[in-house]
Amino acid sequence: MTQASGGRERRLPFAYSTLNPAIRREPVWLEASDTAGSFGILYRPERHEPRTAVYLMHPRADFTRHYVVPGLTGRGYAVFGHNSRYLNNDTDMLHERLLLDVAAGIRFLKEQGFEHIVLLGNSGGGSLLAFYQSQAERAPVDRLTRTPGGERVDLAGEAMYPGDLFIAVAAHPGQGRFMLNVLDPAVTDENDPLSNDPDWDMYNPASGYRPWPEPSSYETAWVAAYRHRQRERNRRLDMIAREYLAERAYFRGQARSKDFGSLPDDMRAFVARRSHLARYMVVYRTLANPAYLDPTIEPSRRPLGSIFSPGDPIIGNYGPGGLARTITPRAWLSTWSGLSSQADFPENIQHVHSPTLLVYADADCDIFPSEQEDLLHKSGAQDKQLINLPWADHYLNPAGEEGQRLQDPRERLIDIIVPWIAQRIGEP
Numbered sequence: 001m002t003q004a005s006g007g008r009e010r011r012l013p014f015a016y017s018t019l020n021p022a023i024r025r026e027p028v029w030l031e032a033s034d035t036a037g038s039f040g041i042l043y044r045p046e047r048h049e050p051r052t053a054v055y056l057m058h059p060r061a062d063f064t065r066h067y068v069v070p071g072l073t074g075r076g077y078a079v080f081g082h083n084s085r086y087l088n089n090d091t092d093m094l095h096e097r098l099l100l101d102v103a104a105g106i107r108f109l110k111e112q113g114f115e116h117i118v119l120l121g122n123s124g125g126g127s128l129l130a131f132y133q134s135q136a137e138r139a140p141v142d143r144l145t146r147t148p149g150g151e152r153v154d155l156a157g158e159a160m161y162p163g164d165l166f167i168a169v170a171a172h173p174g175q176g177r178f179m180l181n182v183l184d185p186a187v188t189d190e191n192d193p194l195s196n197d198p199d200w201d202m203y204n205p206a207s208g209y210r211p212w213p214e215p216s217s218y219e220t221a222w223v224a225a226y227r228h229r230q231r232e233r234n235r236r237l238d239m240i241a242r243e244y245l246a247e248r249a250y251f252r253g254q255a256r257s258k259d260f261g262s263l264p265d266d267m268r269a270f271v272a273r274r275s276h277l278a279r280y281m282v283v284y285r286t287l288a289n290p291a292y293l294d295p296t297i298e299p300s301r302r303p304l305g306s307i308f309s310p311g312d313p314i315i316g317n318y319g320p321g322g323l324a325r326t327i328t329p330r331a332w333l334s335t336w337s338g339l340s341s342q343a344d345f346p347e348n349i350q351h352v353h354s355p356t357l358l359v360y361a362d363a364d365c366d367i368f369p370s371e372q373e374d375l376l377h378k379s380g381a382q383d384k385q386l387i388n389l390p391w392a393d394h395y396l397n398p399a400g401e402e403g404q405r406l407q408d409p410r411e412r413l414i415d416i417i418v419p420w421i422a423q424r425i426g427e428p
Contacts, residue, residue, distance in 0.1 A: 004144070006179040015067050015070075016065045020074065022046040022104040023043055023044070023069075023213060024045075024046070024427060025043055026041065026042040026043075027039070028082075028300075030104045030105060030384075031104065032267065033100055033101070035086065036085040036101065038083060038084055038104065039082075039087075039196055040064060040082035040083060040105060041064040041081050042075070042079075042109075043069055043078060043079045043080070043081070043088070044078050045073050045078065048076055050114075051115040051327075052078070052114065052115065052116040052119070053078040053112075053407045054078055054079045054112040054120050055080050055102075055105060055106060055109065055117055055123065056081045056120050057083070057098075057102055057105065057125055058083075058122065059090060059093060059125070059335070060082070060088055060124075061087075061088075062110075063081045063083060064082065065408050066081050067395075068410070071411065071413070071414035073271075074102055076427065077118075077418075078428075080105060080108075080109055082101070082234045083100075085098070086098070087322070090331065091328060092314075092330070093331045093334065094149075094151070094330060094335070095128065095315055095341065095342065096153040097153065099132050099135060099153075099160070101156065102129065103136075106160070106161045106423060107161065111395055116165075116425045117163045117164055117304065118164065118421055119132070119167070121167065121168045121186050121379060122170060122171065123394065124175055126170075126171020126172070127171065127174035127345035127348070129167070130166070130349050131344075132160070132352075133162055133348075136244065136350050137162045137351060140353065141156060143160075145261060147328075147330065147342075148340040149242075149245050149305070149329065149333045150249075150357075163354060164424075164425055165356075165424060166352055166354050166356045166357070166381075167359070167417055168359070169413065169417075170360070171358070171367070172345070172362045172366065172367050173346055173371050174338075174344045175336055175341065175343045176335065176339070177324075177338050177345065177346070178341065179338055180338025180339070184284075184317060185200045185229035185232065185288070186200075186202075186285075187284065188197070190282075190284075193285060202216075202227075202266065202288050202293070203288070203314045206288070209322075210220070212304070212314075213311070215218055215295055216293035217296070218297070231338075234399060237247060237283065238330070241281060241329035241330070241332045241333050241337070241358070244281070245329050247274070247277075248275065251271050252275040255271050278328065280327065281327050281329060282325065282362065283324045283336075284322070285308060285317050287313045287322065287323070287337075288313070289313075291368060292305055293312075297330065299369075300363065300364070300368065301363040301390065302362070302363045303362055303365065303400075304365075305366050307365055307366055307393075308366070317372070322338040322375075324342050345375060346374055346378050348372035349375055349379045350378050351380055352379065352380055353381055355381055355384070355386050355424050356379050356383070356384040356385070357377075357416075358375055358384075358386040358387070359388065360387070360389065361392035361394060361396060362388050362390050362391070362392065363391055363393050363400065387416055389404070389412060389413065389416075391409070392412075396413060
């Protein structure tokens with residue numbers, strides 16, 4: 001599909017809207033082993049029954065209308081865009097439970113008769129599917145049994161079919177690792193969003209900050225110390241989360257004790273209410289990565305800024321919304337803590353042995369070259385590859401004037417992954 005542009009033809013973006021109407025769409029409702037429901041759409045090519053299905057899931061985003069669907073179905077592959085139980089709401093997200101949703105989706109595809117499953121993790125889906133694959137490839141007895149908050153999760157008893165191939169596209173190193181890079185270490189009081197230590201404020205001109213859109217310049221030693229203080233804030237938030245969980249666990253234990261019934265009425269009420277209390281954490285100022293404003297940190301073709309904030313990231317750091325803004329303690333530990341989450345891509349990819357392809361969009365504002373090199377280095381696969389997709393942003397839209405002159409990044413992606421898949425498991 002093309003359009004005229006200055007006397008020449010320009011290919012339109014390879015988006016979901018270009019999907020061939022003849023592609024078959026099958027709505028699918030699934031129930032995980034813990035009875036939680038999820039929804040997806042299975043796309044089948046026109047008049048062709050493929051042997052291979054490509055599986056997609058993101059922890060909270062809608063992947064039933066993903067941009068790879070037109071290209072992959074057009075090349076003969078089935079695609080299952082599967083939404084998790086936490087669609088559009090990660091307030092109480094436990095990544096360990098997400099694995100039950102993925103397992104239900106893969107079992108469904110196996111029941112449909114697909115011989116090969118390709119796991120395609122995009123953005124946050126990369127760390128999620130690596131987490132799943134790292135557990136699915138283990139013997140059941142070696143799988144996780146607890147969440148970081150201490151709740152039981154029965155992965156040993158779960159039917160977890162591993163994918164045959166693993167692909168990660170524009171994938172960050174995990175929501176916790178991502179959060180670790182964007183936590184504002186200048187916060188001194190978690191109950192006061194304006195509390196501030198100016199020495200560690202990346203938005204302080206004395207630190208090297210310059211008003212948008214001028215690039216900032218931070219000293220290397222300062223950035224190293226800044227990263228250390230981000231970890232310290234993460235530890236502080238972990239401590240708060242664990243204290244909340246311990247408080248509830250203590251009073252639940254008291255409410256179940258043999259002496260509870262003999263307590264005075266007011267004391268029973270005191271214990272009972274605290275045994276039921278589910279606290280929430282409010283995490284302020286979570287868009288403070290110096291790399292957003294200093295292009296000499298992690299050099300790439302990216303523009304200044306972040307996908308999470310228009311213009312100057314200071315708006316997103318102090319403004320409404322924000323990553324992990326309101327979260328339960330157990331969800332903080334499982335999903336957003338860079339020190340506690342088990343959905344850690346660099347850790348889990350070491351246990352992924354299936355052929356692995358990493359595709360990095362080099363104009364991505366929020367994902368950086370060293371992270372991708374680290375994933376490649378740590379990958380447990382013998383057959384592994386990292387491919388750079390130049391002049392593409394996080395969503396694989398063209399970036400900059402050079403990007404406008406190249407073939408659409410989404411089409412380039414399909415031209416990369418389809419031959420890679422075919423070389424390993426044959427035609428669809």
